[in-house]
Amino acid sequence: MWNNVKALTAAIVFLGATSLLAQDAAIPPGAVNINLPDNSPLALKSFTMADSRATARGAALALDLHMSATLVNNGPYRIHGVTLRVVAQEVTLGGKGSVTYPSLNVGPGETFQVRIDMQLMRPSQVTGGPLVQVDLDGVLFQDLSFFGPDRLNSRRTMTACEKEAQRDREHFKRILAQAGRTGLQREMLESMARQSEVSQLAVTVKRTGRAVTSAAIAPEHDAEFAFLEFPDSPVKPMNGSARISGNEARTPRIEVRNRSNRPVKYVEMGWIVSDPSGKQYMAGSLPSADTDLILPPGQSARLLQETTLSFSAKGQPVNVSKMVGFVNQVEFADGNIWVPNRQNLDNALLLKVLPPSAEEQRLTDIYRKRGGLDALVAELSKF
Amino acid sequence: MKHPSQEVLALHAGGDLGWMARWKTARHLAGCERCTAEVGAFARFRETLPQLNQIPEVPWNRVAADMRANIRLGLAAGECVRSSDGPLRDSPLFTGARATLALASVLALMVTGLMLEGPAPSMASSNEPMVQATVNGIQSRSGDQAFGLMHSGARSVTYTVGAQGTLGARYTDPETGNVTMTKVYVE
Numbered sequence: 001m002w003n004n005v006k007a008l009t010a011a012i013v014f015l016g017a018t019s020l021l022a023q024d025a026a027i028p029p030g031a032v033n034i035n036l037p038d039n040s041p042l043a044l045k046s047f048t049m050a051d052s053r054a055t056a057r058g059a060a061l062a063l064d065l066h067m068s069a070t071l072v073n074n075g076p077y078r079i080h081g082v083t084l085r086v087v088a089q090e091v092t093l094g095g096k097g098s099v100t101y102p103s104l105n106v107g108p109g110e111t112f113q114v115r116i117d118m119q120l121m122r123p124s125q126v127t128g129g130p131l132v133q134v135d136l137d138g139v140l141f142q143d144l145s146f147f148g149p150d151r152l153n154s155r156r157t158m159t160a161c162e163k164e165a166q167r168d169r170e171h172f173k174r175i176l177a178q179a180g181r182t183g184l185q186r187e188m189l190e191s192m193a194r195q196s197e198v199s200q201l202a203v204t205v206k207r208t209g210r211a212v213t214s215a216a217i218a219p220e221h222d223a224e225f226a227f228l229e230f231p232d233s234p235v236k237p238m239n240g241s242a243r244i245s246g247n248e249a250r251t252p253r254i255e256v257r258n259r260s261n262r263p264v265k266y267v268e269m270g271w272i273v274s275d276p277s278g279k280q281y282m283a284g285s286l287p288s289a290d291t292d293l294i295l296p297p298g299q300s301a302r303l304l305q306e307t308t309l310s311f312s313a314k315g316q317p318v319n320v321s322k323m324v325g326f327v328n329q330v331e332f333a334d335g336n337i338w339v340p341n342r343q344n345l346d347n348a349l350l351l352k353v354l355p356p357s358a359e360e361q362r363l364t365d366i367y368r369k370r371g372g373l374d375a376l377v378a379e380l381s382k383f
Numbered sequence: 384m385k386h387p388s389q390e391v392l393a394l395h396a397g398g399d400l401g402w403m404a405r406w407k408t409a410r411h412l413a414g415c416e417r418c419t420a421e422v423g424a425f426a427r428f429r430e431t432l433p434q435l436n437q438i439p440e441v442p443w444n445r446v447a448a449d450m451r452a453n454i455r456l457g458l459a460a461g462e463c464v465r466s467s468d469g470p471l472r473d474s475p476l477f478t479g480a481r482a483t484l485a486l487a488s489v490l491a492l493m494v495t496g497l498m499l500e501g502p503a504p505s506m507a508s509s510n511e512p513m514v515q516a517t518v519n520g521i522q523s524r525s526g527d528q529a530f531g532l533m534h535s536g537a538r539s540v541t542y543t544v545g546a547q548g549t550l551g552a553r554y555t556d557p558e559t560g561n562v563t564m565t566k567v568y569v570e
Contacts (some may be wrong), residue, residue, distance in 0.1 A: 062525060068558075088530050095523060095530030100564040117533035119520065157564075181484045195539065203544045205516040207569045252546050271546070284544030305546040307569075355541040358553060358562045365555050365562075 027052040033130040039074030042082065043137055043145055045111055063120040063131060072111045079106040081140035083154035087133045088120050092240050095120065096143055098152045102161035102358045105382060114230075128240055156266060156337065160329050163339045165359035171342045172363060176380065180213075181373055188367045188376065191360060198355055201281045201318060204310040220245040225254060228326040230344040234260035235267050235330050238300060247317035249265060249273070252286050252306040253326055256295075264295040266331035267303060272353055273311065274322040281318065282353040283311060285328055293332060324349065387411060396425035512569050514550035516542055521550045523547055523567040532565040 004257045029049040053090045055062045056352055073079050081102045088095035099116050105114050118132060136150030140158040148154065176184045225240035240254030252271065258264045268287040288303045295301045311318040332337040345354065356364070367376045387395075387408050394400045395408045412419045510526040520533035521542070534540055537554035544550055546568030556563045 011523050086532070095528070096570060097523070097530065097565060097567045098534045099532065100566070102564060103562050112561070114561070115556055115559055115563075117520070117535060119522075119529070119531040119533055121524075121527070121531075123530035152566075160444050161564075198541075200542055202516055203542070203550070204513055205544060205546070205548050205550060205569060206511050206513045284546055286546045289547070305548075307546050307548050309544065309546060355553075358564065361539075361541070361553070361555065362562045365560075370560075 005187045008185060018093070024053060024055045027054055027063065031131040032065060032134060033132070034069065034134045038204055041077070041079065042071045042074060042136060043070045043074045045070040045250060057121075060121050063118075063122075065116075065118040065120070065132060067116045067118070067132075067134070068113065069115075070111050070113050073106045073108055075139075075141075076108055078108070078142040079139055080104055080142050081138075081159060082114070083137040083139075083148070083152065084114070084309035085114070085135045085137040085152055086118065087135070088131060090117070092365055095100050098154065100154060100161075102158055103165055103362045104283060144191060155335075156262075156331055159335075159337050160339055161358050163337055163342050164357040166383075167339065167342060168357050168359045168363070170374075173380055176377065181377070184376070188364055188373075191356060191364050192368065194351060195356055195361070195364065198353060199279065199281055199313065200355075201283060202312045203284060205284075206308045206310075206314075207306065210383075212228060220250075223249075223320065223323055225325040226324050228324060228347065228349065230340055231328045232344070233330070234258065234262070234332075234338050234340065235264060235295075237325055237327060239267065240269075240303075240325055242323065244320045247311045248308055249283070249311070249320055249323075251304065251306055252309075253302055254286060255300055255302045256327075257300040258295045258297050260332075262336075263297065263299050263333040264330055265293055265329070265333045266329070267293075267295070267301075268329040269303060270326045270328040270354070271348065272324040272326075273318070273320045274324075275318050276321045278321075278338050280349065280353050281311070281313070282355065283323075284309065286325070291364070326350070384415065386415065389421070392421045393417060393425045396422045397429060512546065514567050514569050516550065517553070521552050521565060521567050523569060524551075525570070530567065532567060534563070534565065 018144070026060055027049060029047065031052070032046055032049060034047065036044060047067070049065065049067055050067045052067075053063075055064070071082070081100065081104055083098055083100040086097045086099060097118075099114070099305060101112075101114060104112060116134065117145065136148055136149050137152050138146055138158065140146055140155070140162060144159055144162060146155045147158075150382035172184060172187065174189050179186075220243050222241045223244040225237070225242075227237040227240075231314055235256045236259050238255040238257055240252070242252040243250040254269050256267055256269075268285050271283045271286050273283040286303050289302070293301060311320065326340075328340065332338070345351070355361075362377060363379065366379050367373065391404065391408055395405060395412075396406075400408060407449065412422060418554055419522050512523070512525040514521065516522075517531060519535045520531045522529050523530035524530075532552070534552055534554045537559045538557070540552050540554045542550065542552055543566075549566055551566040553562065553564045555561070
């Protein structure tokens with residue numbers, strides 16, 4: 001009897017595996033459409049979609065797309081950043097993302113490689129036509145001029161990255177000039193140690209109200225922000241709060257005042273949370289709305305987002321005990337961008353929770369993986 | 384040499400093994416004196432069993448008579464409660480055992496499918512649009528639809544959260560060496 005049951009189970013397993021394997025299929029390159037405008041400074045040199053597959057998983061269809069492309073700078077200017085917009089609207093309703101390559105240094109006629117790995121899930125089979133559309137959202141040049149439709153505010157994102165990159169390269173160049181190679185090496189080691197010690201939260205963001213989780217049973221209350229102030233910041237945080245319930249923070253709001261003499265059109269606050277044991281984490285950022293903010297000198301405005309953030313670490317909810325905010329980015333109406341300087345960031349709390357900039361991460365990677373101090377000094381001398 | 388168990392030898396002595404097991408055991412016995420002796424002992428013991436009826440200390444015959452009487456009583460009681468105009472079917476379509484077997488088969492098929500399917504990208508029970516980090520990427524999800532940008536192979540990934548409904552990941556691409564920043568949006 002038991003032998004018969006085992007034989008029957010094996011037969012069922014075999015039939016199930018056969019039917020599932022039959023639903024696994026390669027995705028052809030035509031499934032991804034790359035659209036670069038005719039007057040784009042970038043051109044597509046080559047493109048592959050190796051190992052891209054569609055697989056049935058239960059009642060759903062999983063699409064694993066691995067795109068690799070080589071782009072060439074056809075323009076006359078050196079490129080320092082590129083953002084691609086990735087839309088899978090036909091496959092997943094509202095599926096939209098962006099892939100940004102900051103800290104580039106691509107001269108005219110030079111090429112660089114980009115990779116985009118995507119995973120799409122939808123409940124049924126896909127009909128014909130491209131699954132994913134990849135568009136150029138923006139190109140940032142060395143002189144901070146910009147090309148592209150900028151539908152995802154990539155100009156601001158890449159300009160802020162470039163400002164941080166200039167700041168950090170200058171910082172490391174100054175250390176090299178003042179303390180020599182030994183000083184630069186010590187700074188690299190300290191940076192790597194800080195990067196390894198930063199604790200990250202797993203955060204889920206929903207646009208609606210409170211999530212139905214274990215935290216839903218916790219009573220909700222208003223928690224006030226404390227603020228780190230930077231003397232040279234063009235914007236001063238005045239007050240702020242969020243609705244807190246266990247490991248969820250809802251509808252964060254911060255009032256800021258423009259203390260500069262120029263109109264401001266975008267403000268982004270950094271947001272740090274502490275758990276009941278006092279451990280601190282970088283929770284995220286609270287930006288102003290993407291449009292319609294013009295903050296004249298001396299005026300105040302409120303940054304408000306109708307979202308709910310849920311925090312966890314290592315699979316366990318992280319209850320929010322205290323919150324600290326700081327000004328992380330300001331864009332003036334003329335397009336100039338302010339970011340905190342290295343002295344502002346040399347703060348005990350920020351050093352513990354703030355990840356390094358993209359450029360600092362790139363430079364430490366060069367030091368760690370591509371030839372040590374010689375390679376780093378050579379890279380700094382390119383700028 | 385691996386010897387058959389005592390149970391197998393006992394069943395062989397009584398001729399109660401299946402044909403395959405009987406053939407395998409007989410092959411073994413042809414070359415094993417020890418097991419042959421065991422089988423012989425079991426056979427001799429079986430021959431003594433009928434004589435136990437005659438052991439005066441154990442009233443086997445009386446016990447057997449009592450059991451037979453009880454069985455007859457039970458059958459008679461069953462006849463009394465059975466409906467006269469609705470004879471029970473001898474082999475109904477769905478007995479309890481058959482239904483259990485059918486359900487077990489369906490369950491086995493479902494479990495097998497889930498095991499073969501592997502860890503699918505996480506699907507929330509909630510239909511609310513959300514963004515979240517997954518094992519190797521970041522994902523925007525609404526119900527059973529999901530859009531993810533992956534960073535497989537990246538060693539150190541920094542996540543950035545925008546309270547307006549964005550989630551970003553920053554990492555050094557292990558193949559190109561470029562710093563790469565991906566972002567998904569709650570729609």
